[in-house]
Amino acid sequence: MIKGLEHVLDVHPIFAGMDQETRHLIAGCGKNVVHEPGDYFIREGDEANVFYLIRHGRAALEVHVPGREPIVIATAGENEVLGWAWLTPPYRWHFDVRAVEQIRAVSIDAVCLRAKCKADPAVGFAFYKNFTPLIASRLDATRLQLIDVYGQPKAAPEPELESGPPAKPAPPKPADPQ
């Protein structure tokens, strides 16, 4: 069982650069899990004591909004890491997570992992070093989403040409007969 997990860890970029011994330690905190489509396997506010390496399928991170449908704000798919709330206190999930398709994943027990990081700072350092770029890229992506890149940009003031561009006519009425 651990052998199979170790193989997953060997090839996953989040463990790149970690030595075999460290990966073996981490594999000791992991197990294979399956979530069926529609399953909510993470709930906002619950303790974040696990993270996932998704092997197959897609998960949706949702914000629950009273009185309307939840809003999906991100998805995570094959080969991606799901969850980093386990890294920093108070270790709470900030979103609900739903399986969009059947998900097969390795879940890593974060209580076990945090203990190992505490006991061996080298493991802790390796872990934080590999997770920091992931957190940074999620933050960058969130900022881009905030910018609303596909929206219509506000008109920049037009530079006045010497001869002056023709004034823009008022919009025509729907029945404009050409």
Next chain:
Amino acid sequence: MTYVKDGASLERSKTDDPMVPDLYEVKSLLRELDDTFTLTVSLPGQMEQFRFSPGQFNMLYKFGVGEVPISISGDPGATGELVHTIRNVGPVTDAMSYLRPGDMIGVRGPYGSSWPVEAAVGKDVVIVAGGIGLAPLRPAILHCLNHRDQYGDLVLYYGARSPSEMLYEREIERWRRRGLHVEETVDHAEPSWTGHVGVVTHLIDRGDFHPDKTLAFVCGPEIMMRYAVQALTDSKVPDTQIYVSMERNMKCALGFCGRCQYGPVFICRDGPVFPYQKIAPYMKTREI
């Protein structure tokens, strides 16, 4: 030079004055999205001579309102009509959204540079589109699909604000069946959406293509193109193999008036499609 403003006074045949549009008849207007429509026009008897390359644009003139540059979004392999997909953002595009079959519209073109579909033969093509930016890329996609065996992997990464703002949804399914690998993403969605949610650059980061034998075509809001190019170069696609389509307000479209100047280039004459390398310094410059 006289700029003919009155549609009624236009001759059907082209004059020598490049500012005088030809008079085209509206064949159909299809609502794609709340604010976006596809306009099909034709010039009976003369369409066979009209040839364009994917990425080129026309100047469309709504008589009495104004003239705007709009990319040709139809199939470069099909003659008989001209197709443009237009987002209603202001006076001219709004007036165009009320056109009906049989109405007339002025057309000058085609103008500008094109997506290097010939240079891409034998290579993989990665197309990155944002929002209405899929329209200027549609002829390149159709060209590649019409000549599917000449290309390696064909990939489309398409980002939009929400699922209801995705263009050509039905057609994208047909493209998939013809051998285009499509990944779509939106900024936010309702739970019924089964695609990706996140920025389009994320699709590039996790993309599965061979960077050294890839040509990338990018079109969308400028800010999205900047980040997309960055993600492509981070994925080791050489910047000599990345092409972007730039937009600036335009007037003459002939390289005379300077309205669309961008650093040392004119978008209408030297663009709109540029090798990224050529305009990289200006894309990073403020106030241009």
